[in-house]
Amino acid sequence: PRKKVELYQIIPQTFVIGAQTISIIVLSALFVGSVLAIQGNYILGMFAATDQLGQFVALSVLRELGPVITGLLFIGRSGSTITSEVGIMKLTDQMNALKSMKIDISKYILYPRFISSIISLPLLTMLFNAFAIVGAFAVAHYSLHLDTGLFLISINRYVSFKNDVITGLLKTLFFGVITATLALYYGINTTKSASGVAEASTKTVVYSSIAILLCDYILTSMLMRLW
Known part of the structure; x- marks a missing residue:
């Protein structure tokens, strides 16, 4: 029965962490794609290569902007939420109550949020990629x-499913692990005060953002050898 509770927790957590972020992702993607189209048209126009605008937009979004911007938006919306939820549970002694009932808080509280983050971020990135390209197409x-x-x-000619789409989504798996780990860490280790929860949420946003940008640099350096 306890395992059923753990699995059952993943569904609502995926909704809170992922589904409620969709509107932010879609709106941001449309604007990013639109700006990319305008800037790309200007730059490529200097070389009489505006026929390559689709390639310019798609590669920019799929390789870099999609994973990174989605990751940063995810941190601001969902990472801070995870930290706040876990921090408030600690503040109100809900964790101690669960421990007194011999319920493993790692399996009941931490794992569902961790797994949901890893599931949600690649899906949100795919959504961002699609709407960014749609936005660019509409502006074009x-x-x-x-x-x-x-x-x-x-x-169609220049975008590779393996080298561009898959490698971009691969980054988001790392971003999801980083964000969830730091969000849960700061939530668990928050001080028992309202200001402590706020401070923990701020740390999650700041350090997770720095961490995924560093991770993106490392992964891009490695993946460039494969492209």
Whole structure:
């Protein structure tokens, strides 16, 4: 029965951590894609290469901007939420109550949030990638009046599912582990005060952001040898 409780906890946690972040992800992606299209059109226009705008946008989003921006948004929305929830549980002695009932808090509280983070971040990144490209496509067609056929052809020709899509999503697995680990760590180790919970949430956002940017640099340096 205890294992059922643990599995049951993953579903609501995935909703809280992932599903409630969708609106932020979609809106941000549309704006990022739109700006990329405008900037890309300007830069490529200097080289008479605006027919490569689709490639420019897709590779920028899939390799870097999608994973990193989604990771940072995830930290601000979900990482801080995890820390606050766990910190408040500690503040109100809910953890001690669970321990007194011989319930393993790692399996009941920590693992579901950890697993949900790892599940949610790649899915949110795929959503971000899709809407960023849609946003760029819309701007290219309605604002820049470019040939959208060439836009799509350049994506199809130059974007590799393995080297671009998969490697970008691979980064998000690392980002999810980093964010969940730090969020849970600072939540568990928060001081028993309201200011302590706020401070722990701030630490989660700051240190997780730095950590995933550093992780992105390391992973990109390694993956560039494969591209």
